[in-house]
Amino acid sequence: CLDDLGEDIACIGVILRDSHGTAQVKSVTGNKILRILKAHGLAPEIPEDLYHLIKKAVSIRKHLERNRKDKNSKFRLILVESRTHWLARYY
Structure with a gap:
């Protein structure tokens, strides 16, 4: 499988x-x-779209640890996290 x-x-x-x-x-x-x-009891615990948004937010956070002055990434992180919260309400 x-x-x-x-x-x-x-x-x-x-x-x-x-x-x-x-x-x-x-x-x-x-x-x-x-x-x-x-x-068959093999479904993922969290939905695939939510998983990928969380994964993207984590990678942006890692980037921001190395590049603190990256304003564009800070803004994109806010957008990704808001999308994550919005999507989490429906699951």
């Missing part, structure tokens, strides 16, 4: 498309990849 290798849902879809010729998993199985993973 690709999920055992630590792949996220988008990467699973890309691997299936590129190596196995499956254009859309839903058209073949009738279910989306996330629903298949949930049925």
Whole structure:
């Protein structure tokens, strides 16, 4: 299973498309990849989009530790964190 290798849902879809010729998993199985993973108890604890926003905020914070005067990154961090809080309300 690709999920055992630590792949996220988008990467699973890309691997299936590129190596196995499956254009859309839903058209073949009738279910989306996330629903298949949930049925087998392999769904991620936090949603994929929220995970990637948190990961992006952490990388911007690491950048700001090295470059304290980077005003643009400070502004982008505020935008990413506000998007994270906005998205977290819906989960």
